[in-house]
Amino acid sequence: MSSIQATHSANPLIQIENLCKSYSLQDANGKTITTQVLFNINLTINQGEFVAIMGHSGSGKSTLMNILGCLDTPTSGSYWLSGRNVAALSSNELAHVRNQSIGFVFQGFNLLKRMTALDNVATPLLYAGVNRANSRKQALEFLRRTGLENFAMHQPNQLSGGQQQRVAISRALINHPPLILADEPTGNLDTQTSSEIMLLFEQLNRDQGITIVLVTHEDDIAAYAKRLIRLKDGHIIVDKNNTVATTLHEVT
């Protein structure tokens, strides 16, 4: 998977063609009601991009995020991740893709309760087949990078929101995935902590070339990204370079 990190701007990490997603529900009379959430989405994200996906609730941004994260499968269309059509993969293969190629950061942190920060960060390595001693050693290194080595033996409920999110980011990074998906990562954080977390993402994108896809509805959070995609009622209505970002956070 590390070969993907050889960054080339014209190298698509994510390629989505004519992707549709609809849900079927049965109403009280047993009639099937189909609700379409995403309509013919076409999207290409290259390696090393920092993309913010925005939209109101119900716009389909969470559904798109779940499909990008291989947590859900599209109803039709194709999704190529690192040149592989993941829409056709089995659930076990998808688990492997999530483990190796995608790091998740959630709004509610989603750390495993009653487990130390260290074990939380190490868990993806266990699922990758690394033994416990080795995985803990690597996990400690990742916690050190996010400045949390002194909190390694703390459980999530003994950590502040910002610390928990940094634990979650360490966990997302531990298998060296080319892609980080962050679903409202600052939704539960105060302004100061939010900007710390966003700077961390920015740094990861800049220094390690990790592709970051961020879902948010806050403009100042989206401003950190270099590309802005806006969804409305299941359609992409805006896809542009983030001018605010390039002016405020221009780095060379």
Add this chain to the structure above:
Amino acid sequence: MNLFAIIGEALRALRQNRLRSGLTMLGMIIGVAAVVLMLSIGQGARTKINETIAAMGSNLFIVVPGATSSGGFSFGSGSIRTLTINDAYAIAELSSISATAPITSGTVQLNYAAKNWSTIITGTTPNYFAVGNWKMESGTAFTESDLRSAARLAVLGSVTAKNLFGDEDPIGKTIRITNRPFMVAGVLMAKGQSLTGRDQDDAVFIPITTSERQVTGNQFPGSIRYMLVQAKSADDMDIAEIEITQLLRQRHRIAQGKENDFTVRNLTAIADVATDAAKVMSIVLGAIASVSLLVGGIGIMNIMLVSVTERTREIGIRMAIGANQRAILTQFLLEAMMICIMGGLIGLLLGIGGAWLVSQFADMLIVITLGMIGLAFLFSSAIGIFFGFYPAKKAASLKPVDALRYE
């Protein structure tokens, strides 16, 4: 993901909910303890019966005089004394028979120094000790020549010897049986209870000739109470029964069509019935105990289902960071199995402890075999797999997106 890591995750999950794991385990502990205890009691009873049967002697018949009836009333077997010592000697000559022992008996008072003891006296021939599988603790039995001379020799059962002599050596001492002096020739090794529960060691044995002439007396000289007949081998039992019956009918001049005035009972068959009864008993005990194990298993399934629902979000997180269905299935299955195996081991120890207590306080023979321990272990793992599978399958088949969204 390697198995050790999953075992670690499963153990951690159990530790996180100690009270619940402990209570769930309790069902297994009680179930396995009950099974082990019941099996060991059942096995103990079977062993005890087998020992008793072995002590009784093998390939035995007991021949008792027949029943009489008068005016329509039956007086029960032995109410007339149609069997004689000579019948016993004649039967001993049959080709299928290895030995016979005629027996008369009564209750007598024994005296030695200041002590006295009331017990059952058996007048018999020296063959009796071989046929009845008796062994000498000390001294010797009486002989054929003692029988002919109607010698005043006595062989004591261990309980009788203890009651009369205490720690003193009885051999060569003179005791009084109904006020006649007898010399103690030997003491028998203890044999314990008979199948009917009588203490076989509370007894005294003298030559049948002496008994008839000098102790119990005899209304019909030469008649006996019953006789033991030993066939040469187990295969000879059927032929022996026919031969004994034919010979006795001939000797008693019983016309064709008339009923026997004696009864031949196959003691081995009676022993088989006792063995079968003990076997049925241990199966019934085991089955009852298994029900509690089953209830424990259902408890585990119940708790695991609750646990899967409660931990849906955790399952979602694990799936998001790369757990595949097999890893989730294995973890939940292992949790159920660990509860079962740990509960099984604790239950096993408790069961063994309980069996020891029963053997100490209830004076019962308790037998615990390695097979039993293996069975309890296998059974509890099997219950873990059986009742843990459905909840684990349910956990593994959750869709990641639904599990993550679960509140």
